[in-house]
Amino acid sequence: MSLLTHVLACLFGMGSWVAINGMWVELPLVVTEIPEGWYLPSYLTVLIQMANIGPLFITLMHRFRPGVLDERPVIYCIVGLGIVATFLLAFFWRQTMTIGGSLHSVPLLVLTFLLSVVDCTSSVTFLPFMMRLRPQYLTTYFVGEGLSGLVPALVALTQGVGLVHCQNATLAVVANQTADNATMVGSGELQAIYQPARFSAQVFFVFLSVMMVVSLVAFILLNHHPSVARERKNDLYFSGDLAPGKREQGLSLHAQTPEQKPMISHLESKREAKSSFGKGTYSNLEVVFIFVVLAWVNALTNAILPSVQSYSCLPYGNKAYHLSATMAAVANPVACFIAMFLPIRSLFFMGFLTMFGTGFGAYNMAMAALSPCPLLVHSASGTAVIVLAWILFVLSLSYVKVTIGVILRDEGYSALVWCGAVVQLGSMLGAVSMFPLVSVYGLFRSGDACNTKCPM
Incomplete structure (x- = not known):
């Protein structure tokens, strides 16, 4: 394996969701x-779901015109669009236009929609492109995808976004009759004061544009660097004499280990017991199970739980909220590293780990529902438990996502296309289900980072 190829695959993966993740942390x-x-998050949710028109088009093309659409020109287009959109965002995000008698941030919303199209479409183009490299590099790509959330979060923390300090809301100066100094007497009510950022949002958006440029350069090198070419020179994907219909079969056979290949004829004799999906490794029921788990995990990690993270953490204090958000972002690439060195493809273990992560997700959801007075709200143990619950939730389900990606990689090119489509479908269903609960009906009440009035 080539270290350069691993680095390039990681940098390429970072361009998948860095723009939208950056937008969320800069809110x-x-x-x-x-x-x-603060209605902007609701607008972002709708815009991201509208942007699924991109993945839908790519998936339909692969379904009805297989072999016609090459993902490489599409990647060049969407990454280039991401570079331009993030750069323009740096200069026009404050601009407003009057629509229907009221001001709206039209440039911000339009550019955010374009970035959503870029990131959503990456799910059904970046993954299939990784089919061109050896299987080991797919896990590295997932590491980069995890870093696409971690890196903007760390930059935002350095910027000082969302950091608050608490001070008395009202102060009275009472002259001390017997001393020269005045005494400050507060009302006892604390107010959260947001600290000024160390650098502006314009600089942050330029940083996102640079990240997209880095991803584009990595993609160019993955296509043209001689060291990377040696990593795929034996891959039957590039065999020009293979018809599109046989290309996937060649990929599937090539992905098998030498110990598996003598069993091909034996597997062919039992193909009627297997599904027609990919190379037929799994039965129809197992394929449905894999995709249902994939949709469920992405619905939880990309939409359902992120929409209530502030409700579950803020009652424990601003420090708990930032610590859980940052450590959860760290847990994603850590899970990818674990999957790289300890891959377990057992469907039983996948199901167990999904239930394990869902359990912690249920705890986080319960604390959000109990906000502003969740369990152990006045204790350090409550803070530790909520932070640990978020870490284990993201860690376990991120491992499941990587495992499914590796499994579907071995099933062929179209399997990875469907993998990206189901990722977006699960995320969309999660967002659609949570939007009315959070933004319309207001079922969740936010805790105060400075004033938590709950019974002891």
Whole structure:
């Protein structure tokens, strides 16, 4: 294996969701200067789901015109669009237009929609492209995908986004009759004061644009660097005399280990007991199980739980909220590293780990529902438990996502296309289900980072 190829695959993966992840972590700084205010997250949710028109088009093309659409030109287009959109965002995110008698941040919303199209479409183009490299590099790609959330979060923390300090809301100066110094007497009510950022949102968006440029350069090198070419020179994907219909069969056979290949004829004799999906390794029921788990895991990690993270953590304090968000972002690439060195493809273990992670997700959801007075709200143990619950939730389900990606990689090119499509479908269903609960019906109440009035 080539270290250079691993690095390039990681940098390429970082471009998958870095733009939208960056937008989310920058929200506390953006919402204070636009007319939409804290309604912006609701708009973002709708825009991201509308952007699924990109993955839908790619998936339908692969389904009805297989072999016609080459993902490489599409990747060049969407990454280039991401570079331009993030750069323009740096200069126009504050601009407003009057629509229907009220001000709206039209440039911000339009550019965010374009970035959503870029990132959503990456799910059904980046993964199939990784089919061109050896299987080991797919896990490295998932590491980069995890870093696409971690790196913007760390930069935002350095920027000071969302950091608050608590001070008395009202202060009275009472002159001390017997001393020269005045005494400050507070009302006892604390107010959360957001600290000024160390650098502006414009600089942050330029940083996101640079990240997209890095991803594009990595993609170019993955296509043209001689060291990378040696990593795929034996891959039957590049055999020009293979018809598109046989290409996937060649890929599937090539992905098998030498010990498996003598069993091909034996597997062919039992093919009627297997599904027609991929190379027929799994039965129809097993294929359905894999995709249901994939949709469920992505619904939880990409939409359902992130929409209530602030409700579950803020009652324990601002430090607990930032610590859980940061450590959860770290847990994603850590899970990918674990999967790289300890791959377990057992469907039984996958199901167990999904239930394990779902259990911690249920705890986080329960604490969000109990906000602003969740369990152990006044204790350090409650803070430790909520942070640990978020870490284990992301760690376990991220491992499941990587395992499914590796499994589907061995099933062929179209399997990875469907993998990306199901990822987006699960995320969309999760977002659609949570949007009315959070933004319309207001079933969750936010805790106060400075004032938590709950019974002891």
